[in-house]
Amino acid sequence: MVSPAFALDGNDLLLQIDRNLNPDSYEAYKKLINIEPNGKKKEFVLFTLKKGKDRVAAMFISPASEKGRSTLRLDENMWLYIPNVGKPIRITSLQSVVGGVFNNSDILRLDYTSEYNVERVEEKGDEYILHLKAKTRTVAYDKLTMWAGKENLVPVKIECLTEAAMLVKTIYFKDVRDFGGGIVRPAVIETDSPLYKGYKSVMIFAKMKARELDDEVFTMTFMQNLDSLR
Amino acid sequence: MKSILRIVLILLLLPIHVLAQEDYSFDLSEIEKKPYTLGGYLELTPKIFWLDHDSAFYRLNFYDREEQNYLDEYNFKLSMNGGYSKGISEIYIRSNIDQKESDIDSETDISVDEGYLSVKPSSALNISIGKKVLKWGKGYAWNPVGFVGRPKNPDDPDLALEGYIVATADYIKSFAGPLKAMAITPVIIPVYDHINTDFGTRNNINYAGKLYFLLYDTDIDFMFHKGNSRPSRFGADFSRNITSNFEIHGELAHVDNIMKKTIDRNGTITQSTNDIENYLLGIRYLTEADTTFIFEYYRNGTGFTGEEMEGFFGLVDNGMNAYLSSSDETLLKKARSVTEGNYGRQNPMRDYLYMRISQKEPFDVLYFTPSVTCIYNVKDESFSLSPELLYTGITNLELRLKAGFIAGSENTEFGEKQNDYRAELRVRYYFDVAK
Numbered sequence: 001m002v003s004p005a006f007a008l009d010g011n012d013l014l015l016q017i018d019r020n021l022n023p024d025s026y027e028a029y030k031k032l033i034n035i036e037p038n039g040k041k042k043e044f045v046l047f048t049l050k051k052g053k054d055r056v057a058a059m060f061i062s063p064a065s066e067k068g069r070s071t072l073r074l075d076e077n078m079w080l081y082i083p084n085v086g087k088p089i090r091i092t093s094l095q096s097v098v099g100g101v102f103n104n105s106d107i108l109r110l111d112y113t114s115e116y117n118v119e120r121v122e123e124k125g126d127e128y129i130l131h132l133k134a135k136t137r138t139v140a141y142d143k144l145t146m147w148a149g150k151e152n153l154v155p156v157k158i159e160c161l162t163e164a165a166m167l168v169k170t171i172y173f174k175d176v177r178d179f180g181g182g183i184v185r186p187a188v189i190e191t192d193s194p195l196y197k198g199y200k201s202v203m204i205f206a207k208m209k210a211r212e213l214d215d216e217v218f219t220m221t222f223m224q225n226l227d228s229l230r
Numbered sequence: 231m232k233s234i235l236r237i238v239l240i241l242l243l244l245p246i247h248v249l250a251q252e253d254y255s256f257d258l259s260e261i262e263k264k265p266y267t268l269g270g271y272l273e274l275t276p277k278i279f280w281l282d283h284d285s286a287f288y289r290l291n292f293y294d295r296e297e298q299n300y301l302d303e304y305n306f307k308l309s310m311n312g313g314y315s316k317g318i319s320e321i322y323i324r325s326n327i328d329q330k331e332s333d334i335d336s337e338t339d340i341s342v343d344e345g346y347l348s349v350k351p352s353s354a355l356n357i358s359i360g361k362k363v364l365k366w367g368k369g370y371a372w373n374p375v376g377f378v379g380r381p382k383n384p385d386d387p388d389l390a391l392e393g394y395i396v397a398t399a400d401y402i403k404s405f406a407g408p409l410k411a412m413a414i415t416p417v418i419i420p421v422y423d424h425i426n427t428d429f430g431t432r433n434n435i436n437y438a439g440k441l442y443f444l445l446y447d448t449d450i451d452f453m454f455h456k457g458n459s460r461p462s463r464f465g466a467d468f469s470r471n472i473t474s475n476f477e478i479h480g481e482l483a484h485v486d487n488i489m490k491k492t493i494d495r496n497g498t499i500t501q502s503t504n505d506i507e508n509y510l511l512g513i514r515y516l517t518e519a520d521t522t523f524i525f526e527y528y529r530n531g532t533g534f535t536g537e538e539m540e541g542f543f544g545l546v547d548n549g550m551n552a553y554l555s556s557s558d559e560t561l562l563k564k565a566r567s568v569t570e571g572n573y574g575r576q577n578p579m580r581d582y583l584y585m586r587i588s589q590k591e592p593f594d595v596l597y598f599t600p601s602v603t604c605i606y607n608v609k610d611e612s613f614s615l616s617p618e619l620l621y622t623g624i625t626n627l628e629l630r631l632k633a634g635f636i637a638g639s640e641n642t643e644f645g646e647k648q649n650d651y652r653a654e655l656r657v658r659y660y661f662d663v664a665k
Contacts, residue, residue: 029256031254031256031260033254034596036596042597042623042625045260045261047261061260062260062662062665063625063626064269064626064660064661064662065271065622065626065628065660067269067660074410074444075447076447076474077444077447077471083390084388084389085365086365086390086391087366087367089368089370090449090469090470090471090477092475092477092516096590138471138473138474139474199594202254204254206258207258207261213353214353214354215404215411216353216354216402216403216404216411219444220411220413220442220449221402221415221442222353222402225350227263228320228350229353230263
């Protein structure tokens with residue numbers, strides 16, 4: 001899984017991390033859990049599809065109140081389809097369709113290389129520390145600091161920062177496991193934020209596998225048909 | 231020993247879990263796909279209206295009833311949807327049972343809002359036949375280009391609507407480059423006895439179509455409707471993110487030879503036929519503090535002028551005077567005959583502004599969204615103001631408390647509405663039987 005062929009070219013390193021996190025084109029199921037300071041939890045389950053650098057779609061399959069809601073991201077364009085409303089509307093990457101600490105760009109995440117350039121890489125013990133800068137101003141977080149294991153080249157922790165270097169949220173990658181088909185990656189992502197003190201959101205991955213998908217799947221018109229691909 | 235065996239057996243029969251660290255788990259049975267779906271929601275909505283005795287619509291609706299200061303209304307709704315899919319085909323149905331109880335009215339309505347068969351031979355093609363909702367347009371509160379759908383209620387634009395019986399298809403094509411996607415949606419809408427009777431004139435087949443482009447990160451649609459059930463029309467819409475938190479949208483529709491029926495204070499009905507334009511321009515803006523602003527301007531070309539509305543209100547005045555002096559209901563009955571779908575429809579005049587401000591999760595209260603909505607009639611300066619509190623923190627339960635304040639002087643749209651204030655609580659519980 002790990003390619004030792006790079007000579008600390010930051011962008012090559014980031015590309016390798018992207019490929020270790022997920023195949024270029026894949027399907028997966030995600031469970032989001034929002035945990036409040038009093039321990040109360042609310043869970044959402046999504047079916048996710050991704051293709052190439054800039055296409056990702058997700059559809060809620062539970063709870064019943066969210067079932068059939070779909071979100072689509074085509075580069076920086078994002079839409080939300082709500083069955084009752086009956087037509088997709090444009091949304092922004094900073095909004096959250098589920099509430100809690102994860103926002104839309106966390107849920108509909110593209111490859112890091114498609115949104116960020118690596119400014120510099122540090123080596124510290126058994127980890128690389130990558131300092132990433134957003135390619136455009138439309139990206140949800142202007143800067144990322146990513147800690148990645150040298151051995152397995154998957155992230156351990158990412159700090160999301162504003163342009164003024166204010167910490168917006170921290171994402172922790174845990175529980176590296178084998179999904180089959182050569183995909184070995186963290187199955188659990190936790191996040192907390194100084195903006196939501198005491199709150200925590202967790203994303204658990206299941207059944208991730210490489211899948212060839214038509215480009216037409218990632219269009220506004222197809223959003224209400226995503227369930228047919230499960 | 232028996233109890234240990236029982237425990238082991240139970241453990242073996244437990245669903246396979248993807249166990250994660252701490253106590254997070256992902257039960258794979260949660261994502262197992264079944265060929266059928268069955269779900270929906272139960273809804274209870276008690277409402278109270280404080281009535282305005284001086285308003286035209288109060289007098290029109292209550293002149294032959296006992297005088298009341300307020301009106302209670304209890305609405306119960308069971309909405310169910312289900313589907314069955316096999317191969318490339320799927321059958322879907324959505325139906326409602328609505329029960330309304332009020333001081334003056336009691337009714338039960340059972341309806342099938344949607345029921346269609348769709349066939350998806352590929353990701354690029356979807357063919358549907360049956361009763362289906364087709365919502366066109368980018369506007370939040372109004373859709374001037376919604377040629378094949380029913381009008382939304384701008385006071386509650388997210389409500390599910392009833393469809394029409396149609397034959398339709400979507401053909402999608404993706405591209406690399408500035409044109410990222412396009413889609414063609416042809417629609418056939420038959421109008422005969424028992425089929426789409428409220429769409430327009432019967433014994434006609436109507437044709438409509440929409441052409442969609444995602445060009446330079448802008449959604450663009452061109453659409454038309456041609457047929458003898460309604461005046462022909464064509465239009466376009468667009469939507470684009472200027473920045474990641476700022477979206478603009480617009481719609482423009484041209485309608486040929488649309489007939490307008492007006493009535494003056496003496497009950498004389500006048501009909502005129504004109505070509506008109508309806509259009510809408512709007513923005514959606516999200517601040518760093520998670521406040522969403524939606525503003526829209528709507529030009530309703532088929533709407534009434536201030537003078538035409540005053541003619542109708544004058545007719546109700548004259549009718550009320552005739553009824554009080556000689557119990558003559560002629561004028562009031564005439565006024566009632568032009569109310570539904572005409573003077574009494576949602577936003578019957580020409581120029582409106584819509585504003586909605588919503589704040590996501592203020593004071594760190596998760597799943598809580600307060601908002602306020604204002605619909606302002608530019609011509610007569612009357613308006614409605616609706617504050618709302620929405621809480622979705624309990625799984626599958628949605629609680630919405632909403633009030634409505636209506637203000638306007640005499641002979642204005644909102645000033646002559648039946649009530650001054652209203653309050654409602656909507657309790658909605660979603661369920662998924664197939665899970």
